Amino acid sequence: MSRTYVAVLGVGGVGKAFLSQLSLLPDHLRPALIFLSRSSKNIVSKDYEPIQISQYPSSLASSSSPVLKLPEVAQFLSNAPGRSIVVDNTSSQDVAEAYPSFLSKGISVVTPNKKAFSSSYGLWGDIFSAASSTNAMVYHESSVGAGLPxxxxxxxxxxxxxxxxxxxxxxxxxxxxxxxxxxxxxxxxxxxxxxxxxxxxxxxxxxxxxxxxxxxxxxxxxxxxxxxxxxxxxxxxxxxxxxxxxxxxxxxxxxxxxxxxxxxxxxxxxxxxxxxxxxxxxxxxxxxxxxxxxxxxxxxxxxxxxxxxxxxxxxxxxxxxxxxxxxxxxxxxxxxxxAGAEVTAMGVTADLLKVVERLR
The missing domain is CATH 3.30.360.10 (Dihydrodipicolinate Reductase; domain 2)
Structure with missing residues (x-):
């Protein structure tokens, strides 16, 4: 069974709840966390070994790693020794507009970010066109109704x-x-x-x-x-x-x-x-x-x-x-x-599990 890798962008209310839920997943379902970021800090596992989720607050606060730009994050994930997923827990328009570049490299996207799917119709088309070209996946259940299906x-x-x-x-x-x-x-x-x-x-x-x-x-x-x-x-x-x-x-x-x-x-x-x-x-x-x-x-x-x-x-x-x-x-x-961080994160975690299962 091939390993999957995950990068998490954003550790606000939903991001924190998501990481807590991620830590509780069984080992065989939990992808390896290899990148974690907030606006001014990030942790990068250069050897692709899992970052310890329980230690992320102190590790992120003390990190001196240069902050990677979005194209650099995409390149880092594309070089992982297995399939990668980016989980965007932000509401950033800039991150949303980077989805096609992630997907075109075969990196799946899981997110509650509404802006990615409600901005221009051109971006909507670019996202799903890029996904279909590489068989990468896009799941965004929590962009409407938090954890509701x-x-x-x-x-x-x-x-x-x-x-x-x-x-x-x-x-x-x-x-x-x-x-x-x-x-x-x-x-x-x-x-x-x-x-x-x-x-x-x-x-x-x-x-x-x-x-x-x-x-x-x-x-x-x-x-x-x-x-x-x-x-x-x-x-x-x-x-x-x-x-x-x-x-x-x-x-x-x-x-x-x-x-x-x-x-x-x-x-x-x-x-x-x-x-x-x-x-x-x-x-x-x-x-x-x-x-x-x-x-x-x-x-x-x-x-x-x-x-x-x-x-x-x-x-x-x-x-x-x-x-x-x-x-x-x-x-x-x-x-x-x-609405609410816990139920929104639940929708994100459920989407992540769907991607992991399909990738394997």
């Missing part, structure tokens, strides 16, 4: 000849939490929009600057990826309607603090929309949808009928509905935690 399910539907007609759901754990709290199905008092955003920020449910969630681009990137897998040539996340929840007057706020301090001035708009939904026996959700037949993709607020899966969401769960010819009127529904 969203991408693999859609690929299975398409590959087995089912006709996917529509994809719809709540694709952001942050947006799910905000609207499940602001417009709950049980109509319990919920507080103002700005109060709920502030509480979510304090609890760590939003990015440090909530505008990075409220602009809708995270959901738009996920919709771009799924639309492309479904066969649509979507150019990118700015090529279809995406409703931003940042008031126009606050788009130029100089900081997250300024934004949060002025957000209460705009509560009335959200409150009006919620009351309109309630009068129609509906709730408000931030929904992404793909109409495969018409090619229409959109992201934004939607009034949702009570009793539906989307209206009944709780907490920060994601919920994705696949409407297909085989499943008829009742969609195939995937629901669960769609």
């Amino acid at each position: 969203v991408i693999s399910t859609l690929k299975d539907l398409v590959a087995t000849g089912d006709q996917v007609t529509r994809i719809e759901g709540v694709f952001s754990g942050t947006m799910s939490y905000l609207f499940n709290t602001f417009s709950p199905a049980d109509n319990e008092p919920s507080g103002s929009w700005s109060e709920i955003v502030a509480k979510a920020k304090e609890a760590g449910f939003t990015e440090p600057d909530p505008r990075d969630d409220l602009n809708g681009m995270d959901v738009a990137r996920k919709l771009t990826i799924l639309a492309r897998i479904a066969g649509l040539k979507v150019e990118g996340p700015t090529s279809f309607p995406v409703q931003s929840l940042i008031p126009k007057e606050l788009e130029s706020a100089s900081s997250a603090e300024e934004f949060m301090s002025k957000l209460p001035d705009h509560d009335k708009d959200m409150e009006r929309y919620k009351k309109e939904a309630k009068s129609a026996n509906k709730v408000v959700r931030y929904v992404g949808s793909i109409d495969v037949a018409s090619g229409a993709v959109k992201v934004g607020l939607q009034m949702v009928e009570l009793g539906t899966p989307t209206a009944s969401l709780r907490g920060s769960d994601n919920l994705i509905c696949f409407y297909t010819q085989r499943y008829g009127a009742n969609p195939l529904v995937i629901q669960g935690a769609g």
Whole structure:
């Protein structure tokens, strides 16, 4: 049985959780870790012997190895005495654009990095063209829905000849939490929009600057990826309607603090929309949808009928509905935690195991 080798880029929240999970894999399934990097440091096993995962924090901190550029990392991996895999746990656009160079050298890619698959359609084509030319593999389950089997399910539907007609759901754990709290199905008092955003920020449910969630681009990137897998040539996340929840007057706020301090001035708009939904026996959700037949993709607020899966969401769960010819009127529904370092890393680790098994 030939040995496999792995390089890991990024040791932030997801990266740390991934390395912990990697260390727990059985010896016969765990590839040899031969390269590990963060933005300003890296560890390089020049003799291709495994780096001790348990010692990586101190080894990385004390490393004096010159920081390899991405083409140098690709060359190093291509010279390994076995098949290699690069695991990109960053959200770097530069790393994403280097995927074709890795794949063209026969190095497989495993990543949760959405930017690689939701940027220009040209990059999407380059990635999969390079992979097919060398039989290298690309797995990115965690780029949509963290550890939820969203991408693999859609690929299975398409590959087995089912006709996917529509994809719809709540694709952001942050947006799910905000609207499940602001417009709950049980109509319990919920507080103002700005109060709920502030509480979510304090609890760590939003990015440090909530505008990075409220602009809708995270959901738009996920919709771009799924639309492309479904066969649509979507150019990118700015090529279809995406409703931003940042008031126009606050788009130029100089900081997250300024934004949060002025957000209460705009509560009335959200409150009006919620009351309109309630009068129609509906709730408000931030929904992404793909109409495969018409090619229409959109992201934004939607009034949702009570009793539906989307209206009944709780907490920060994601919920994705696949409407297909085989499943008829009742969609195939995937629901669960769609964010968090541990579940995202689980999706990455599961993808790594698929690649290892196929390489062997």
